[in-house]
Amino acid sequence: MTTQAFTPEATQARIQHEGLRSKIMTAEQAAELIQPGFNVGMSGFTGSGYPKAVPLALAARMEAAHAAGKPFRVGLWTGASTAPELDGALAKAEGISMRLPYQSDPTVRNQINAGGMFYSDMHLSHVAPMAWAGFFGRLNVAVIEVAGILPDGRLIPTTSVGNNKTWLDIADHVILEVNHWQSTGLEGMHDIYYGTRLPPHRQPIMLTAPHDRIGEPYLHCDPEKIIAIVQTDAHDRNSPFSPPDENSRLIAQHMIDFFQHEVKAGRLPANLLPLQSGVGNIANAVLAGLNESPFNNMTAYTEVLQDGMLEMIKSGKLTFASATALSLSPEATQYFTTHLDEFRGRVLLRPQEISNHPELIRRMGMLAMNAMIEADIYGNVNSTHLMGSTVMNGIGGSGDFARNAYISFFMSPSTAKGGAISCIVPMVSHTDHTEHDVQVIVTEQGLADLRGLAPVPRARRVIEKCAHPDYRDALTDYLDRALAGGAPGKHTPHLLQESLSWHQRFVQTGDMRKKG
């Protein structure tokens, strides 16, 4: 939608700073301000709050340059994943030289795995401090979506905060997208903390519960740095969720049984501890299960507010949710925006350096529930790679939460590809979470509590509780032969010539199982 479509009244209502209204231009004009070789910091986290017009115009500019035989690529830094109009469009234009810190776009993923784009997969809590420290070089321009601009120039954030504060602070120049689709009712639902510093000037972050406010509702930006304002009226990605399948429901049930057991044993309070939940259908199923469970007065301190958590707030089971972004289905988005007052005071969106901060996660003691691609029998977890070489999405915040959680859970169905892949393997083909950071593994088969166990008892338990019956004997056989003397040592016994052979067999035959 072009700038012409907005009435002066609508424009003035959203852009209340008079001086800044003089910087309104079209997306195409704004994209002209982005040069080849720039590092560009964009808003956006799990398909929420990303700029929706400038990236498309930039992609067109890149395609035109490429057609004229001129190179045009940029480094692209975001909060996390975005949407087809951003990651997808820029990747299709072959315009991204380097991507960080997280992506989940199919075009981006294909280019990375084809060797056509560099990708630096990072802990989401590392991004802002390392960018501030200058470890990634200069940030030439930031492109940030906002819901509005106050008369004094402060900015109303939208459906994600991500790294917006950081990009606005460190970028040489700023392009704003004012999105009229974003509800003005979002005003006041953010908590932007301006107390972060580089060492040796860092101070304690005085947040002790998910509902604590430690910042302010607005983003700041020096108006001198703002070189363009583009108006849009375009919705977030809002991917639909599938209803929980049988495996997800079983995983959820194992989790809830475990929580009940831990409460009974006095190792968890009756209302549990703040929930962190990764994105996706299994996570949503667990939240749906918790919504039907006997637990009450729960809270969440997490990256992303999904449908499942929204339902828990609606039902009253969840009293408060802190996140850095929404990631809602179209239906849930509709409900949320038309019932904002129901959620006011029960939802806060924060910068991702705060939502994912190890200080705060360790302090509050999360129950960290994240999906995985595979785990090995010793409890190492692969969250990012298929068959050792191909990156799927990225580690995201799973490491921030797993390492610092009260208890860290990793969940997956026990098999994939119709049984051709076992998600429990002798050795993971890539390690994202080491044995030291994984306390509980859950599949539809069961739950393996690994706390306090040495590697071999861990392996017995993972095989017994989590592996699919089709793979159980082969895993036990591997462990037994390694223990019987095939391995150089019996602490973490591995048969090095076989440890990745399941993956290799899948690459060669499309099935981890031996034929015949």
Next chain:
Amino acid sequence: MTTQAFTPEATQARIQHEGLRSKIMTAEQAAELIQPGFNVGMSGFTGSGYPKAVPLALAARMEAAHAAGKPFRVGLWTGASTAPELDGALAKAEGISMRLPYQSDPTVRNQINAGGMFYSDMHLSHVAPMAWAGFFGRLNVAVIEVAGILPDGRLIPTTSVGNNKTWLDIADHVILEVNHWQSTGLEGMHDIYYGTRLPPHRQPIMLTAPHDRIGEPYLHCDPEKIIAIVQTDAHDRNSPFSPPDENSRLIAQHMIDFFQHEVKAGRLPANLLPLQSGVGNIANAVLAGLNESPFNNMTAYTEVLQDGMLEMIKSGKLTFASATALSLSPEATQYFTTHLDEFRGRVLLRPQEISNHPELIRRMGMLAMNAMIEADIYGNVNSTHLMGSTVMNGIGGSGDFARNAYISFFMSPSTAKGGAISCIVPMVSHTDHTEHDVQVIVTEQGLADLRGLAPVPRARRVIEKCAHPDYRDALTDYLDRALAGGAPGKHTPHLLQESLSWHQRFVQTGDMRKKG
């Protein structure tokens, strides 16, 4: 040395609580109070401050039981590594069923790798909170070395703090060893923080610089729980350090060049940031190098105070060092104990949950310098395992520091075993620090700065800067063939049938290099 050897005056001077003096007994009598199947929490961290009499008496008791055909094993929890009189003796008696969280004793290591003892290798910052939460079961008895007991029952800690506070708090019963060898001048050089809680009751830890005092100089223990007091006069392990060899000096020089470069680029303050340094000869060489460097007014916030740091304090280069333990050579110990007043106000020993706390490490922004066994070309680091299966020592605090550091460094000579092992490999045989947690790799060949790089550029840089020339071509060949199409994807290209073949070749032939 038996109890009889201590005069009443010496005993009264060390054990000022009258009621507790009635609990003095021999080590043999105290060991009788430890039953088979107990979990025993002992003091001790890197050969400092461990009990020196009761473990030997317990080992004798175990050997007698075993000779009589009776089982006698205990779970052994400590701060970190101890010494032959503790780990060595109990392992020799085959008396440890389960060991956590760290060890470096040859007898213990051999038993673990022979499958005769279970070992749970843990982040040192995880131990106290998880033990408090009850994740490892009940702690039946604590055996803690102290330097003295005040009239009101408070305890003067010795040369390490480790998990002593936690064991004293959670154990059902407590046995104290009062060691007359430990200098009474240590009184006042500890900072025991009693503000930790289980969630949801945790509060910010108000420490912002290495010299901050947030606790008190003494350990507390309910006198009712104390069932025995044993007097000793026995020195700490105090292993000698070898003088820095040529490789260590080269590694140190690369580090110092890098620091100078970073200061010049404005990414580090002129006096650097708090140093964390792992134990061992490379670490000491780096500290010796820093002591000769142009940097001044440095500080340290680390686990262990080694000879190198002591020298830096003596020279005035290091203004303050916070640690949880001393790990000094006999000569440095002698100097330290006879010049304690020189170090008073410049050294503090804290509980390991504070020395290694992610909140504090992230806040203060350490330069985390740790040794490694091997790194792979993509920047994953193995700190614990030989050839995938055999555990060496353990992860210790390296993960606490690397994950939360301002910059994390991993250091190793580029080869081992006279060149038969390359410390840069296609794929690590065990992962302790993932690519996300490793910013800089250093060998005597050079320093690879991996910040902001994607995996393939990282691999090129690690091979160029860090690999030994004897292995460089083979590593490049692996990478090139993987990129040329051998790997299923080009993000982290691996040839699965080859990725661990170097380790396998070493197991089979004693050399990673191909013959002929």
